[in-house]
Amino acid sequence: MDALIQLGIFATLLGFGFFFGRRAEAKHYQSIFAREDELRQIVVSTDRFPPKEFMNHNAALVSGNVVISVDYFKRVSAGLRALVGGRIRSYETLLDRARREALLRMQEQARIAGAEAIINTKFETSRVSGNNNKGIGSIEVLAYGTALSPKALEASTFTL
Amino acid sequence: MTTILLSNIEIIPGKRVSQHLGLVLGSTVRAKHAGKDIMAGLKNIFGGELGGYTELLSEARQEATDRMTEQAKVIGANAVINVRYSTSSIAAGASEILAYGTAVFLEER
Numbered sequence: 001m002d003a004l005i006q007l008g009i010f011a012t013l014l015g016f017g018f019f020f021g022r023r024a025e026a027k028h029y030q031s032i033f034a035r036e037d038e039l040r041q042i043v044v045s046t047d048r049f050p051p052k053e054f055m056n057h058n059a060a061l062v063s064g065n066v067v068i069s070v071d072y073f074k075r076v077s078a079g080l081r082a083l084v085g086g087r088i089r090s091y092e093t094l095l096d097r098a099r100r101e102a103l104l105r106m107q108e109q110a111r112i113a114g115a116e117a118i119i120n121t122k123f124e125t126s127r128v129s130g131n132n133n134k135g136i137g138s139i140e141v142l143a144y145g146t147a148l149s150p151k152a153l154e155a156s157t158f159t160l
Numbered sequence: 161m162t163t164i165l166l167s168n169i170e171i172i173p174g175k176r177v178s179q180h181l182g183l184v185l186g187s188t189v190r191a192k193h194a195g196k197d198i199m200a201g202l203k204n205i206f207g208g209e210l211g212g213y214t215e216l217l218s219e220a221r222q223e224a225t226d227r228m229t230e231q232a233k234v235i236g237a238n239a240v241i242n243v244r245y246s247t248s249s250i251a252a253g254a255s256e257i258l259a260y261g262t263a264v265f266l267e268e269r
Contacts, residue, residue: 013205021207028208048169055173061166061243065221067214069200071207101209120169126247126255128213138200138210140217142245146167151174 013072021071025093032100039107043117044145050119054148062118063144064105067128068098070138095139099123102143115147164229165239165266172241172266179265181237186227187258189250190220217257221245224259237263 050057070078074090081088102123110118124142165172200210224245232240243261250256 017205017207020205024206024208049171050169050173057173059165059167059169059172061168063221063245065214065218067210067217069203069207069210072205074207075204122168122244124245124247127249128210128255138204138213140213140247142217142221142247144168144243144245146169148173 014076015073017072017074017076021073024071025097028097028101032097032104035104035108036100039104039111042107042110042115044103044107044121045117045119046121047119050148051117054117054119056151057116057148058151059146059148060113060115061144062106062109062113062115062147063142064102064107064109065140065142066098066101066105067138067140068094068101070094095125095141098125098139098141099143102141106143106145110147110149113147113149115149117148118145119148121145162238164232164237165241166225166229166243166261167239167241168243168261170242172239174269175239175266176269177241177264178267179237181232181235181263181265183260184228184231184235184237184240184263185258185260186224186229186231187256188220188223188227189254189256190216190223191254217247217255220255220257221259224257228259228261232261232263235263237265239264239266 070090078088078090106118122144124144126140128138128140199212203210228240240261240263243259246258248256
């Protein structure tokens with residue numbers, strides 16, 4: 001009987017994870033695509049030096065971060081995949097979503113500051129520990145860079 | 161009090177480094193609180209963003225940046241360039257955030 005209950009809980013969690021996780025991911029991707037279109041006018045690059053046309057701009061640090069978690073179903077399926085090796089799709093999409101979200105938040109901050117470009121963009125990824133350190137669970141991604149805004153707009157102070 | 165310019169590039173457009181004042185850094189160790197942890201536990205089933213953690217980590221990063229800026233002010237800098245962030249989880253439920261950069265004195269070119 002006990003084993004049956006445990007199996008039931010496991011199956012319920014699996015079901016919840018599958019259903020809500022899929023929906024959350026689809027919704028998140030939709031919002032990412034929409035916002036990426038909206039923020040396309042802000043140039044994001046990894047160049048270390050400002051391009052010629054931005055030589056007279058103000059520079060300021062901007063950043064965006066996000067902590068995102070994978071659902072139960074995907075964690076289980078990733079665990080199974082780890083037995084045989086190969087690409088773990090569920091974690092690939094998790095990291096992809098996190099990076100793009102962080103990038104978008106950074107761009108949004110730059111837009112508020114009136115910036116035209118962000119250079120020297122860096123990513124920083126870390127695992128948020130907890131949950132008894134089981135699996136990767138949740139990850140944090142930080143994107144930061146230097147926003148270049150035209151001189152006419154006075155540089156304001158930014159919050160991270 | 162002048163605000164300190166922060167940037168992660170080495171050469172600031174339209175400015176010239178007149179004094180190099182060395183490395184400055186600021187760090188902070190934060191733990192999350194139990195209520196948020198329970199919420200995060202739920203999110204681990206459904207998937208999605210952990211808003212509480214996002215906030216916590218961005219606050220911690222702000223704190224580390226402030227400490228770094230404070231250090232830069234003390235040694236008489238007006239900008240910190242080449243700023244880098246680094247994160248490490250030192251124990252279950254706690255993470256350390258480090259911000260470091262080069263304190264310099266900038267002059268208009």
